[in-house]
Amino acid sequence: MPERSLEHTLSVPETLLPDDLKRNVLLTTVDAVYNWARRRSMWPLTFGLACCALEMIAAGASRYDYGRLGMDIPRATPRQADLLILSGTITHKMAPQVLRVWEQMPEPKYALAMGACAISGGTFSSYAVVQGASQLMPIDIFVPGCPPRPEALINAFVKLHEMLLKQSVKTVEWYAKEPKA
Amino acid sequence: MEDSQTVAALQDEHIDTESISINFGPHHPSTHGVFRMVVRLDGETVVDVEPKIGYLHRGIEKLAEERTYLQIIPLVDRLDYVCPMTNEQAFCLAVEKLGAIEVPERAEYIRVIMAELTRIMSHVLAVGFLWNELGATFTPMIYAYRQREYLQDLFELASGARMFHNYMRPGGVVADLPDGWVARARKQLAEFERFLDQFETLMTENEIFLARTIDVGVLPPELAINCGISGPVLRATGVAYDLRRADPYSIYERFKFEIPTRSHGDTFDRYCQYFAEMRQSLSIIHQALNRLPVGPVFNEKAKRLRLPAGEAYGHIESPKGDLGFYIVSDGKPQPYRFHIRSTCLLNLTALRQMVIGQKLQDLVIIFGSLNVTMADIDR
Amino acid sequence: MSHDSTLADLQAAFPDQVVEHPQGLDFTVVVLPDRLRELFLHLRDKAKLNYLSNLTVVDRPERFEVVYHLYSTIEPGPVFVVKVYLPDRESAHVPSAVPVWQSAYYQEREAFDMFGVVFDGHPGLTRLLLWEGFPGHPLRKDFVNRTYSFDEMGQTLPPEDQR
Numbered sequence: 001m002p003e004r005s006l007e008h009t010l011s012v013p014e015t016l017l018p019d020d021l022k023r024n025v026l027l028t029t030v031d032a033v034y035n036w037a038r039r040r041s042m043w044p045l046t047f048g049l050a051c052c053a054l055e056m057i058a059a060g061a062s063r064y065d066y067g068r069l070g071m072d073i074p075r076a077t078p079r080q081a082d083l084l085i086l087s088g089t090i091t092h093k094m095a096p097q098v099l100r101v102w103e104q105m106p107e108p109k110y111a112l113a114m115g116a117c118a119i120s121g122g123t124f125s126s127y128a129v130v131q132g133a134s135q136l137m138p139i140d141i142f143v144p145g146c147p148p149r150p151e152a153l154i155n156a157f158v159k160l161h162e163m164l165l166k167q168s169v170k171t172v173e174w175y176a177k178e179p180k181a
Numbered sequence: 182m183e184d185s186q187t188v189a190a191l192q193d194e195h196i197d198t199e200s201i202s203i204n205f206g207p208h209h210p211s212t213h214g215v216f217r218m219v220v221r222l223d224g225e226t227v228v229d230v231e232p233k234i235g236y237l238h239r240g241i242e243k244l245a246e247e248r249t250y251l252q253i254i255p256l257v258d259r260l261d262y263v264c265p266m267t268n269e270q271a272f273c274l275a276v277e278k279l280g281a282i283e284v285p286e287r288a289e290y291i292r293v294i295m296a297e298l299t300r301i302m303s304h305v306l307a308v309g310f311l312w313n314e315l316g317a318t319f320t321p322m323i324y325a326y327r328q329r330e331y332l333q334d335l336f337e338l339a340s341g342a343r344m345f346h347n348y349m350r351p352g353g354v355v356a357d358l359p360d361g362w363v364a365r366a367r368k369q370l371a372e373f374e375r376f377l378d379q380f381e382t383l384m385t386e387n388e389i390f391l392a393r394t395i396d397v398g399v400l401p402p403e404l405a406i407n408c409g410i411s412g413p414v415l416r417a418t419g420v421a422y423d424l425r426r427a428d429p430y431s432i433y434e435r436f437k438f439e440i441p442t443r444s445h446g447d448t449f450d451r452y453c454q455y456f457a458e459m460r461q462s463l464s465i466i467h468q469a470l471n472r473l474p475v476g477p478v479f480n481e482k483a484k485r486l487r488l489p490a491g492e493a494y495g496h497i498e499s500p501k502g503d504l505g506f507y508i509v510s511d512g513k514p515q516p517y518r519f520h521i522r523s524t525c526l527l528n529l530t531a532l533r534q535m536v537i538g539q540k541l542q543d544l545v546i547i548f549g550s551l552n553v554t555m556a557d558i559d560r
Numbered sequence: 561m562s563h564d565s566t567l568a569d570l571q572a573a574f575p576d577q578v579v580e581h582p583q584g585l586d587f588t589v590v591v592l593p594d595r596l597r598e599l600f601l602h603l604r605d606k607a608k609l610n611y612l613s614n615l616t617v618v619d620r621p622e623r624f625e626v627v628y629h630l631y632s633t634i635e636p637g638p639v640f641v642v643k644v645y646l647p648d649r650e651s652a653h654v655p656s657a658v659p660v661w662q663s664a665y666y667q668e669r670e671a672f673d674m675f676g677v678v679f680d681g682h683p684g685l686t687r688l689l690l691w692e693g694f695p696g697h698p699l700r701k702d703f704v705n706r707t708y709s710f711d712e713m714g715q716t717l718p719p720e721d722q723r
Contacts, residue, residue, distance in 0.1 A: 046210055047208060048214065049214070049237065050214065050215075050259075050262065050555070051259055051262035051344065051556065053214070054262060054263065054344065055343075055344065057322075057326065058326060058329075061322075061326035062323050062327050063326075063327065076209075076210035088237075089237065089239055091235075091236060091238055091239060091559075092708065092710070092713045093235050093236050093238065093690065093691055094215055094236040094237070095710055095713075095715055096715050096716050097206070097208060097215075097236070101208055121707065123256065123259070124239040124240065124244065125244070125705075125707050126241075126243055126244050126705055127240055127243070127698055127705055127707070127708060128238050128239055128240045128689075128690065128698075129239050130709075130710050130713075131709070135709055135710040135711070136710060146345065147345070149343065234688065235687075235688060235689035235690060235691070238690065240698060242674075242699060243698050243699055243703075243705050279585070404662075406610055406611055406633055407610070407662050407663065409611065409661065409662070409663025409664075410663075411613075420633060422611075422636065426636070427633070427636030427637075428631070428636065428637070428638060492584065492586075493585050493586070494614065494629055494641070496613070503613060505614055507616060507627070507629070509618055517618075518618045520614070520616045522613060522616075526666050526667070526670075527663050527666065530662055530663055530665055530666060531662075559689055560689075
């Protein structure tokens with residue numbers, strides 16, 4: 001199956017357009033423009049909890065650089081962030097704060113569980129650790145590793161962007177009339 | 182009315198003010214990890230600060246009681262995640278002391294090289310993050326990270342992993358250095374020395390930096406010793422206490438290096454201390470690379486680890502300070518009690534005394550210059 | 561001074577407080593908790609052991625052992641270990657070392673949090689790593705390690721005035 005290119009998503013067959021307008025008008029869908037704009041400006045929240053934070057920062061540093069994907073402004077405040085990167089172990093003491101930060105983020109928002117600890121508690125099967133961030137909030141993408149290499153994190157961002165491209169304004173939950181059960 | 186007249190008039194009237202209590206929450210861009218402080222402010226001056234920790238408490242000491250000594254090594258790696266090799270070195274030292282296990286010569290030299298490389302990596306990160314907190318957002322930190330990446334390449338070639346190397350074992354190291362590692366290390370270290378010169382020339386004499394760090398967060402030496410502070414923070418106050426000299430371990434007695442100290446104990450001194458120690462570490466690594474002997478890297482007798490009943494306390498000079506492991510064994514494959522003497526927790530003891538009377542923005546810098554890692558505090 | 565002379569001095573100054581000197585890897589003395597503060601002051605000032613490096617508790621079947629690892633920055637040398645045995649597990653009290661070495665401040669709070677040992681005279685003995693209301697003291701041997709789910713632990717944010 002051929003890769004979806006920008007042309008394919010943003011243009012419709014030329015037979016629908018009159019000749020004198022062909023070069024000046026682009027016919028597209030709301031979904032395509034909405035997703036295209038959001039995909040290239042997803043700003044992560046600097047939410048480094050533990051060791052994975054170092055690899056997250058390394059992914060933003062000069063060697064790996066997720067800024068090329070449009071994510072180069074990590075926000076410190078959840079009010080301005082789109083992506084919550086849960087990098088590190090979530091302890092029971094920290095869990096309500098994580099939830100609070102997640103709830104403060106305005107929609108559309110995405111959650112990425114980075115590392116084994118955020119996915120399932122990791123190597124810390126103890127009394128103090130929440131065994132996975134899925135117990136707290138719906139996670140959109142999981143990145144395994146302890147810690148995942150910066151390349152793995154960037155791969156996850158690319159996959160998240162592809163996932164985003166498939167979303168539609170009609171079905172997405174933040175515009176739904178009733179909240180999802 | 183002019184501003185100065187307004188201020189004078191206000192001060193004369195003795196306006197009643199109230200101090201406010203703010204929460205320097207666990208989620209904050211300037212705290213190194215999940216650290217929380219309740220700060221009482223009178224205007225912008227800090228009146229009281231109460232650190233509240235435990236947001237990264239993972240129960241490592243309890244987990245270690247269920248695992249064999251070999252399984253504890255990955256756990257120990259994740260303690261102070263900025264300098265994993267030195268955590269492993271301290272743990273292996275404690276186990277080797279308890280079990281009277283000998284380490285071959287080549288393994289000792291490799292351990293020293295890895296530990297000093299880790300020290301350099303940790304200090305360069307400390308410096309980078311300190312500049313981040315001063316407000317020079319990201320650029321010095323990116324420079325520091327660039328150098329860390331080159332050194333992490335060396336670790337990856339030797340152990341297979343960028344961060345949690347799982348490289349040292351009680352009895353030696355798990356695998357020998359690959360071909361060409363020594364030559365590559367020499368090249369990287371020469372570049373690193375040039376980077377240090379460049380960074381110091383560019384950043385250290387900056388006027389704003391000097392104004393913001395000199396006389397900020399002064400720590401008197403007697404208070405530092407009484408509070409159990411160790412590492413570069415202690416040596417910046419003038420106390421030349423370095424475990425590599427005071428309670429020598431491994432083969433550090435064979436290397437010629439100085440213990441740099443500063444005199445004043447403020448943030449600027451701590452910053453310069455990191456650079457001085459990085460240069461000393463470079464010298465140690467060069468000496469070790471030149472004298473690296475051939476031989477085995479692992480004591481085969483330690484393959485089946487049977488530790489006798491008893492207890493041992495092994496501690497090293499980690500990049501943050503005095504990192505110790507207290508292991509009590511009752512003969513079983515798992516330890517009976519596993520305690521981690523946390524460097525950063527004790528380094529935090531004097532925070533309150535250092536910060537009272539300073540401004541809020543100085544609090545951020547003072548805390549940053551202490552270079553703590555939350556995973557080491559909370560374990 | 562070498563640790564043998566430190567021990568001899570200690571025994572001369574506090575003849576009834578030093579219980580035993582177990583032979584092992586590190587130089588260890590076991591003392592009674594009755595005059596612990598004076599004993600510590602003697603160690604800090606006379607024996608120059610001015611650096612309390614490590615303070616922890618070991619949960620043995622028949623007693624709690626409070627362990628202190630002492631060093632000297634004035635005359636650097638190997639560790640001097642002081643132990644205090646507390647046979648009463650239900651109400652384990654020991655004088656706090658904070659007036660002598662401030663480095664005990666956080667370590668005693670942690671020992672209280674993990675074991676339930678009370679340090680009398682500590683300026684603010686509250687739980688350090690876990691929260692008030694956590695069920696039990698985790699590092700005791702009778703606390704079996706298990707994982708809790710987020711709903712089970714029921715952690716919520718404390719009310720506004722208690723944050």
